[in-house]
Structures are given as C-alpha cells and as structure tokens.
Amino acid sequence: MPDNNNDNVDSTEFDHNDGIQYSDQDSQLKPNKPPVWAWAALGGLSIVALLVIFVLPSIVSEYELPLERRVETAVVQPREAALIAISPFEEAQRSIQRKEAQDVLADLLAKQAELESLEVSSWAGPAYDIALERASIGDDYYRTQDFILARESYEAGRDDLIALIDSSPTVLAQTLVDAQQALIGNDAATALDKFSLALLFEPDNEIAQIGQQRALSLDEVSGLLSEAEELADDGELEQARTIYLQILDLDNYNDVAQEQIQLVSQQITDNEFARIMSSGYALLESGEAEQAIEVFQRAANLGVKQNQAIAAITQTENEIANAEINQIRSLITISESDEKWQTAVDEYDEVLAIDSNLLFAINGRDYAGKRAQLDQLLVGALANPERFSETVVFEQTLDVYYTGRAIENPGPHLTGQLDELEVFLENSQVPIDIQLVSDNLTDVTLLRVGSLGNFERTAVALKPGRYVAVGKRTGYREVREEFTVGFGLTPSSVIVQCDERIGASNGR
Template sequence: MPDKPNDQSNDKPIEDVDFDLETSPLFPAQENVVKSDKLSPLVWISLAVLIIIALGVVFVLPTIVEEYELPLEKRVQVSPSLPGARPAQELGISPFELAQQAIHRKEAQDVLASLLELQADLDAIEVDSWGGEVYREAISFAEIGDGFYREQAFIEARDSYSQGLNALQNIIDTTPEVLVRLLQQGQIALEVLDAQLAAQYFSQALLLDIENSLAMAGLARAKTLDEVGGLISRAQTRYEGSELEAALELYEQAFSLDPQYTALGTNLNRVKQAITENEFSQIMSEGYALLENEQPELAINAFRQASNLGIRIEQALAAITQTENQISSREISTLQGQISSAEIAEQWAEAVSAYKEVLSVDGNLVFAINGKDYAEKRLRLDQLLEASIAAPERFADDEVYQQTLDIYYTGRAIEEPGDKLVQQLTTLQELLDSSQQSISVQLISNNETQVSLLRSGGLGLFQRQSISLKPGRYVLVGQRQGYRDVRTEFMVGFGQTPTQMLIQCDEKIIASRGR
C-alpha cells in the first residue's frame, strides 16, 4: 500500500529513524516484501502452462488417437480440428466442460480398447471367412464411432463403440452354433464328394475348436475324398456294364478308404444284392433242371441252397414244397401199387406196412387212414384163421369151439373174399365139422390100475374098454397103490386116432431104507 502523507500541521522536523529489518524485534529475519497491486509473474506462467495443456488435450490428442489407436482401417490424415474450429478460449469452453470431455473421451477409448481386443481374437480365428454380414455390421458400428470421435462427440462415439463391442461379443458367444453349422456343412460337402469345400469347412471348424474330433476326422476324410470319388466313378461304370464282381472290388477299395461315406455303403449293398440275385436265379434254374431230369431230391437240395442266400425265401420254399409234393405223389403212387398187389394176394401184413408209409408221407390222406384200418382187421382175421386151422384139437373144448365158430362166421361175412380166405374158411369148416363127430377108441389096462380121462372123469379098473371121443387131444392117467403113476397123451381124429391105447402101472415103487 502507499505510504500515508506526512502531517503538515506539525512544524517540528521529524528525526530519521534507522530501521534495521534484520535486527528489529518486530520483524524477524525475512525478505523484504514489496507490496503491490500487480500479479506475480509465477501466476501468469502457471496459467499459461494450463492453457497450453488444455489446448493440447482438445486439439492434439484426437489426432494422436486417430493415428495410433484406431487400426480398423487406414485413416486419411486430417487436421486436429474441424474446419473453422476455434480455440477453446474463443468458444467459451469452461475448464469443467473440458474435464467432462476428457472423461467421456477416456470412456470411449476404454470401450474401443475392448472392441479392438475382441476384434483381434476374432481375426485370429479368421472371422472374415465365417462371420458374414454380422461381423461386417459390428465393424460398421466401430467406423461410425470413429466419425463421432473425430467430431469430439465422445458420448456418441462411446455408444457406437459399445454397439460394435456387443456385436462382436455376440459373434463370439455364437461360435458353438457356428461350429455345429461348419461341421454340418463339411459333412454335406463330403457326401457330395467336394473335397476342397469339405476341407475348408473342417479347417474353419478347427479354428473354433482345435481339438474337435469330428472336425479332425472330417478333414482327414477330405484328404482321401478325391481318390474315393474316382473309385466310386469307376465302380459305377462297371456296375452299369454288369461287371458286378469288378464293381464290388472297386467299391470295397473305396470303403476301406472311407467307411463313413453313406452313399458308398448304399452302393456296396446294391452291388452285393445284385450278385446275390444272380446267384439265386442260377441256383433255382439248376434246381428246376434237376426236377425235369427226375432228380427231385437233388432239386430240393438246390432249392434249399437258394433259400439260404436270404433273399426271395418264399419263392425257394414254394419250389421245395412243390418238389416235395411231387416226390410225395410219386411215392404214394408207388405205395398204392404195392398196397393193391398185397390186397389182391391177401398179404395183409404187407398192405398194413404200405399204408403206414403212405401216412408217413401225408398223414391226412383218407384212403390211407381207412385202408390201414381195414387191412389191420383182415390181418387179424387171417392170423386167427391160421391159428385155428393149425390147432384143431382145441375144438374139443366147447369154449374154444365157439370162439373158432365166431371167427369162421366173421370170415364168411366178408364180401368178395379172396382165394386165400375162401380156402381158409373151407378148411376150417371141415375141421369144425369133424370136431363134432365122436370116434371110438380102444383102451387096454391090467385091471389093477385106476384109469381116468382128464376133463372127463374116471374110467375105473378094466382090461379092455371102448370109449367114444370127439376129435381132440386127450390125456389118460393111471394110478396103482405102490406103483408109479403113468400119464399118456393121445390125439383123436384128424387122421391121428390110435388103434388102441395101453394104460397101466407096471413100475413098482421101492421104499427107501431108514424111513
């Protein structure tokens, strides 16, 4: 401040006072400070530095960011500010506004850095080859953000960068779906034998998942696909030329290279089916030829071999049935001839056996069922007649006689009997008739032996006696005290009647000592 003027009313001169600023107790040691209304030069220097920094942030930094932090595309060098732009002081921008701009610019830069990081990750997996329009749209958001950034519209730039960032993140999030699509497209390319396209899809899939087994397998298949396609083409040519075995060999070579090729398996089955069809037709033809040559058994073997091929089984079985029917018919015809001969000759045992053979061929044949029943009855009658004729002596028994008579009348009831039956009945009738005619038999004894006829009664003691007996077999028994019994069997009738029968006990029994 300026010194106050001296008081002019006091005439006394003022004595000079020596102020020693360094020694004065009121002013300790300090520098002299000159008070003045002017600002210090240091303040002006500080203000100048702050203004320069603010101008650098506003005008210089955007150019640096544009040149070094936005490598999305090659930029054209532009001036640090838009044409006609004026310094911040001229625009009247306050320091607060400058600070807000700096904050928004930093936010935009941070989002951009994240966007660039995602872009680098996607570039590493060649997103250009599979990202398509979605990727280009994401980049367009970043380019729009660049425009806002150049105009210092940092909020709009940040929002555009965020849209691009989100779009790129969505692309990364959808990589599993993209991987599936690439694998499917690769598989389709394999099926149409496009080795180059298949390799492209599977290679892209491996960029998304380097350890994906399906992609690795598909890429390996793509490497042999051209060779597989060549083999298939040659095989198809052989197949169309009916060279089935050659076609099969080529298809099998292709299958060994790529067993997963679906169409290849279909073609293999088609050729194998054609070969089997040819073999079936050939075997069936051989079977019918054997049948025509009267070799039905061999024909059946051929038809069975054809049925074992696994195709047209019903046709083969029908041929077997037809042949078996022919064989059966022929066998039955032969057996019918045997039956007829046996029945005419009244060889009923042979007829029964033949009927059984017919029924073994076809158990439902009515003629065989009925014929067997009749033949068995005739066989039984024949056996009874033969047994009766062979033992006429049994007729002496009334019961046996009656049974034999029933047999005789059973035979008589048969219409149109054969010569054998007629002869049997005639013989039996004679035996039956003669069995009822008594014959006189002379018995001789010693008048000391008790004689009896079994089943007839005692005859007593006699020396000579005549009795009448029906034809048959008889037994005389002689008994005498002290003598051994005697027993004599004889036949009456049928030309076997003895002239006389001696029955007496002559062997004396000697008693044992010591009894």
C-alpha cells in the first residue's frame, strides 16, 4: 500500500556554496599554487562530465520504467552532489510534482476507505486487489522521487477504485436479486448477508430493509408454514388459517402465507355455503318455501357461488308464484262465471304482477277489460235512458247494444242488460204528446226542438227524453222549465210563462 511518509524519499539537499567554501579554505592554506590532489579531482570530474554527456543518454534510453538500475547507478557522494547542483526552478517543479502525487494519493486513499466501508472484498475482491497493486507501484516511484510516474500509478489505481464504486448500483441490484433468491430458497443466512450488504450500499433501500427483517424471521416462518400445511391437509382449516395469520405477523410480505390464507378462507366459505344450501333445500322439501328463500339468501350473501344461491331462490320463488297464480286463477274463473268483469281484471293484474309474461293472463286480462268496459257502458245507458232522445247518444247506445248482442255465450247478466236496453231504445223512438201552457205573451222555445212562439196552450209530440222549455218576455225575467218525457215521468202539462217584472224586482 502507498506510504504517506515523505521523509524517507526526499533527496538530501546540498548548497552549492559549500564547494566554494572548501576551495577558499584550501586557497588560504596554500595561496601560491593548487595541490596535486586538487588537480587529480578536477581531472576526475572532467571524466564524469564526459560520461554524463556521452554515455548516460544511451543508458536512459536502454532502461525504461521503473528504471531501478538507474537508481543504483545514480547514487552520488555528498561532495559530488554538491558540485552537481539542482537549480531552484527544477526544485520547484519537483515540489509541484510531489504535491500532485500526494493529492492523487489522498484521493486514492479516500476511495479505498469508501470501498472498505462497503466490504468490497466480499463482492469485488480480485478487482480490488489489482487496483491496490497498481497503486502500490506508485510507492516505488515515489521513493525514487519520480513523482510523475508515481502520480500516474496512483491515478491508475484510483481510477480502478472509482470504477468499482461506480459499479456499486449494478452490484446492489444483483445483490438484491441474490438475496431474494436466497429468501425464496429458505436460506436465511445467505439472505441476511446479502440484504445486509445491500444496506451498506444504500442504507435507505426499502427492499433491503424489508428483506433483512424477513431474513431474521425466515427460519421460524418456515417451520410455521410446514405446520399450517399439515393442518390444512388434515382438514383443520380454521387452525391452519390461524397459523398463516401468525406467519403474516412475523412476515407480512410472505406471499405463500397470503396465498394460503385466501385459499383456506375460500375453502372454509365454500364449506359453509354447502351447509347452508343443504338446509335451504331441506326446508323447501318440507314445504317451508319462505324460510327456504331466507336461507338461500344467506348463502348468496357469503359472496361465493352466488349463481347457485340465486338459482335456488328463483326456483323457490317460482314455486311460490305458481302456487299463488293457481290460487288467483281459481278466483278469476269464479269472477268470470259471475260476470264480475272488473273483479276479473283486478285478479288478472295480480297474476301479471307475479309474472308479466304469462300468456293466459295477458289474453284473459284483455278480454275481461273489454267486458268490464261494456258492462260500464250498459250500466250508464240503463241509468240515463232519457238521453236517448239525443240522436248522437242514441246512436252510440245502439252500437253498445249491438256489441253486446254479438258476444257468444253472453251470460244471464249481460242478456238481462241487453233486453232492458232494447226496450228503452225502442220506446225512445215513439213520440208522446206533451201539453204546453203559456200566457200568449211569453215567447216559448223548446231546446233541441225549436221555437214555439206565443200561445196559451199547445201540444207537441216528443220522443222520450229530457227537455228544457225557455220563456222570454220583454221587461220580465226569463224562465226555464225542465221536464222528462216517458219512463213514467211524463207531466200532464208544462207551464211556461214570464210573470216576474224586472223593474218591480229592482224596486224592492
């Protein structure tokens, strides 16, 4: 791993003035001429300079990174380093390069710490090791003060770590998939490990939070599932459902328990439905149809197999309806025999209220309605025979009479009505003389007949009926006299004269 201690890799700095001081001291000791050894040293330095100029470039080009052999051959003695001085600009550039390498290293270490917190070794161990190995090469370059190569190595390692961090969403998704599979396979330990790892990636991940809680109770839940299944197989449905509900208390996301609760509950309801329907049919067989309908309705309210319950209700209602219809039909027969047609109409309406599609009731009601209407017309005509004197009324009544005569098997009541009406119709056309008396001063008009003028006594032949005589006289109040001709109501005479003065009445 990269080392952050820079003390071991910093090159020793020599001040180039040190060499000048040494030369001054020698000159003070021997002011006249240089010693022999100084000439020898100067010759050696010249040789070294020639080597640096002509030989060193070929060595650098021959040995590429990490240039370890160059490090070994580049070691110089302090006195030689003092003579080969580093310029301030070069030293400044080296400091910048060192700082850049240190910054990249700091970022690398931050990424390493982030991955360690995500337990990277458990999901990307080999790739993580390779990234660290690449970064560690930078340490070697750093120790030799090759800060550019050190930075590049650190950058390579850091980029690899960033790639691992960037892959965490994909790893998270796969981890959740693996966790769910372990949960389905009842592998509590694996599921717990996977969900816990997912929470390291994303602490607020709801799926991982739920899955972790489910994994904690998975072993207990598995045991309860086996127990509930055995109870259901033995027919102990209520107890099995209780166990499944207990499972949901531990793990309310358990699909198996939820599905089994629905299935067991459905089976319990089906059994209850069958029991209720059986009791309903028993009541129906015993003749208690109304009670049977109530029971069938209770079965329908369970919400299962409603078609069967409704069919049973319909069947029972039909039986009840048929019984009612047969009873009413017997009453209709009696009413028709007695020629009580309006009663028959009402009874037909009761049948149609039970079943509006019964053909006998539809046709029977139509016939009974016509007979009832005929009966009402005959009763009205017989009650007011005096109106037959009116031509329109006579013709209408005559149509009613012929309609009645056209009926086959009319019955004694209708026959009697028609016979009575026949007499009235015949007599209504035979005129009867009526005596009208006046004062010869009153102008008399007989409505529906005409003006009779002034007279003291006159006779008029009138058909049986109801008449009105109107008398008018100037200065006198108008008079109206109503009378009936025939039907035993013919008056001996009708007096029509105005006797009351209008002025005398106002004077009072």
